[in-house]
Amino acid sequence: MNIDTVMHHLDIFNNYGYDEETGGINRIAFRHAERLAALKFSMLCQEAGLEVHFDYFGNVIARRKGKDNSLPPVMLGSHIDTVKDGGRYDGLLGVVAALQVVQHLNEHQIETDHPIEIVAFTCEESSRFNKSTLGSKYLIGDLTTDDMKKLTDDRGKTLFHLVDTLKQSMPSDSDIYHKGDLKAYLELHIEQGPILQNKHKDIGIVTHIAAPHRYKLKLIGETSHSGSTPMPMRKDALTAASEIALKVESIAQAHHQEGIVATVGYIQPFPNMMNAIPGEVKMLVDVRGKESESREKVASEIEKAIEAITERREIKAELEDLGADTPVNLNPEIADITEDVCEGLGYSYRFMFSGAGHDAMNMALICPTSMIFIPCKDGISHSPKESVEVSEIEKGVNTLIGTTIELAKKDINI
């Protein structure tokens, strides 16, 4: 494995969308820099002797033949887009690492039984359309052109308009992967959390991907003068919101052993001025867990708490359920293979779940899927401060290579 090539490729791709002032990377889905990066990826794949194509949505998929091309491929990859002012590794690492797997196989003239496909997904981040993992959703047939017409960015452009203008190909059923089309999907990603660093582990073997249940809450009290309204006569929506935020925190804290996290990440008071009691607040609540059952228990506990707090404070609450995604179990057999690979290489590892969503959670709906995490400094991601050591990347790519070679063997059944 050539770590210099990996680092060089990371540098090349991070020239697309680099902001000199912030030091952040801006490869926002379907903007110029992100599409150039996708094109560059396709060229590097071609140089590596792969058959490469863009699907209608703009995902890049490249194939290395196996000994038996009637067998379903093992797919590796991640996403090439970033958030605004994102980091250098989120998504990109898994794409560059997938390419390195193929280059390693080429260099060592390793023929695999199953073909290998590598993919650079687009539009994984929700920054532009408030919905994440759209590229992989398209790939598995979970995003139709009608769905694309309903999603708009903050400039009013529909996703459909962007995708259809690019016309990388016609929308086609051959773009869509169904159950049985892939032997497995494997994604290397930075952890985006602090656990591996704190526990001094080289590799995280991901067993579950947590999923959110989200709420929009509108609290309606009474706006009045901050000077002339006595304390007992107030209906302050912001203090109610504050109490709710604290309660959300303490409920989640009590369940953190079950892998629960909950956050009030957005709060907007009205009229939001010095001399008025806030009569209205909008807030967003995000509850996540690795299992539906425990998460739903917590979610209903939070719903009850909101009811109790607003009733006591005589605040009207309009709670809108924004929906719950299903947490995903990843494939335990692949996890065992990765464990063996780590032991063979002398890397420390731990089994863990992912708090963040990934393309892998869509892929898991159609094929056995696994994820490999490497640590990132202080768990910081979605920031120009995102940082990973070269030695950590090297271990991650080696683990990906080892797992892929095993998975691509005909006699390994998962």
Ligand SMILES: [Zn+2]
């Ligand atoms: Zn990512």
